Amino acid sequence: MIQYQNEHVTVFQSVLYQTTSTVIQTKDMVLLIDPNWLPNEIDEIKHFVDTIKGERDTYLLFTHGDFDHIIGYQAFPDAKVIGSLALANSSEKEQKLAMIREFDNKHYISRNYPIEFPKVDVGIDKDGQQLCVGDTTLTFYLAPGHTEDGVISVIEPLGIMIAGDYLSNFELPFIYQSAKAYKQTMEKAERIFAEHPIELLVPGHGQVTTDSIEMKRRLDVAADYLERLCEAVVANDEQALDSLYNEHAYLSSFTKYCHEENINIIKREYM
Template sequence: MIIHKSNNVTVFQSAVFQLNTTVVATEDLILVVDPGYLPYEIEQIRIYVDKIKDDRPIYLFFTHSDFDHIVGYGAFPDAKTIASEQFVTNNLKGSQLQAAINYDDEFYIVRPYQLEYPRIDFMIKEDGEQFQVGKTLFNFHYAFGHNHDGLIVTVESENLAIVGDYLSDIEFPFVYFSFEQYGRTLKTLKSIFEKNSERTLITSHGTVTSDQSQITKRISDSYEYLEFVKIQGSGEQFEQFMEEKKYIFSTIFRKRHQDNIMVYERECEHS
């Protein structure tokens, strides 16, 4: 379903993981970000893109390589693809693809194309790298911490920041890679919104917002959770934390929290 629509920006949300797919239409191109998840949902996104594209090229951007973000690749064989260099060289690409295949098998999902790991046309190799098509300018920033190959993109003409699996209002930070790097990404995000308070935040899971006080709160909540893990908050403390922050998906979030503690402990052992 569509959860956000402005003049040139449409955000579709999947029933699975509340995964957001962003479609940005500029005079130069159509940008599609992380198309997902269920086949019917991806089909509707594709139909919408075909309806509005005219003769503009399609660019498909992957914020990172988690399996839920790459399953729509096969629906856009005509698109030019963008991702980080780390996405391309990712030594976990086999396991990410297998996770997508396993999910489809578990829930009997049949797709009209074979799942495969995306092949990338344009690699972003540096933090702060720019990419321009006509008058449309993209700025890319490293977004490591959640995983090791994430990117944030700002679309300057639309005052957009598309941030991947950061600053969600429905989940606390999931730190699969590094707490230290996650903190750096939060600093990057804080800077992005301080430099331009007119930006709209599009996170990969949850709601879209242009409310700067809400964006500031999401950044603060993320920092607070990282500190909570560092003091090994668990049990009743964690239940109170979830209630206070209104995180409702408690069963899976308890597991994610324990996983985060394990990642933090491993990171401390190797520091």
Template sequence: MIQYTNGAVTVFQSVLYQTTSTVVELGDAILIVDPAWLPGEVEAIRSYVDSVRGDKACYLLFTHGDFDHIIGYKAFPGAKTIGSAGLAEYPEKEHTLQIIRDFDARYYVTRDYPIEFPKLDIVIGEDGQEVMMGSTMLTFYLAPGHTAEGIFTLIDSAGLFVAGDYLSDFELPFIFDSAIAYEETIRKAKQIVQTHSVKLLVPGHGQCTEQLMEMERRVDLALGHLQRLKQAVIAGDEQALEQLRLEHGFVSPATDRCHRENISMIQKEYLKQGESGKI
């Protein structure tokens, strides 16, 4: 379904994980971000793109390599693809594809396009890298932490900040790469919000927002959770850790696994540092 539209930016939302997919009309180009999830949802995005594209060039951007964000890749043949150098060199491509195959097999899902891992035409390897898309400039920032290969995308002319799997209105940090990098990435997001004229923030899951105060609240929410988690792990405070577990949206075995992974990452990075007096 369409969650948001302002004429230039249209945000679709899947029923699964509230995953967002964004279509941006850039005058002489169309940008599609993370088309997902179910076949009918991907088809709705494709039909919308077909209705507005005309003879414009089409670009397909992947914020990171999680299976739910690359699942619609081959539904847009001919689109030029964009992603980070980490995505181009992604070490677990086959594992990610197998997750998709297993999901489709479990639920008897059929698709009219093949399941493949994205091959990139445009590779983002530097913080602040700029790419011209038609006549529009896009600026990319490396955003590791959730995963190693994440990127932020800024389109200043549209006031658009596409954050990938950060800054959700309900989803707390899931740390699969590095807790240290995650905190640095959130601080980078804070700087982006403060220094760019961001009029619309789109997270990978949940509701987009046009409100600066809400963007700042999400930055503070993520940073606050990380800080309290770090303190609880270092102190061995099981009661605080349990409270942090219960703060996750849609508490479930899946969020519990992510919470345990967060704890493990904190232990690996911060307790090891603590032994050498670096905390």
């Protein structure tokens, strides 16, 4: 399903977890970000890319290595892959592939491409690193916290910010790696907004926005939630922790697990 589209950008949204897959086309390149989830959804994205790409090179950017974001990798075998060096050197490759296979087997899903972990052609290892293709410039920022291998990308001159699993309109912080790093990434995102004229924000889950006030609101919501969660964990305030959990959208065993993981990580880092 296409959630958003203009002359240069098409954002597809899966029925699962409102996960986004983005296609950006300039006169120099076609950039595909995190193709996912279901085979028919990936087929739709692939058909769209094949229809528009012409003689342009196709680049495939992974915002991070969570299995839902890499699940469509080999549906685009000719694309040049962009990802962090932490993604390229991940020690959890087999674990992520096992999660894909478990998902597919559990739901009786067959795919027409092999399941493999991305092989990175363009590795990102520092903030401000750039990839220039003609007049199109991609600027990358390391974005740990949710995972250690996250990357936030800015595509210019279009003013697009690809946030990965940050700055959703509904999803509160899921800390899979580090609360301290997550806070630092939110501070970095604030600097990115100040340094780049961002006209379109695309999160990994949820709705895109072109509204700068909404972008700031999402940043403030994430930072405030993290601060209150850390305070509640350190104070061992069970009532506050329960209240914070109930702020999550779509309460389920999954959000309960993520909330408990948030608490465990904060305890390790702050106590």
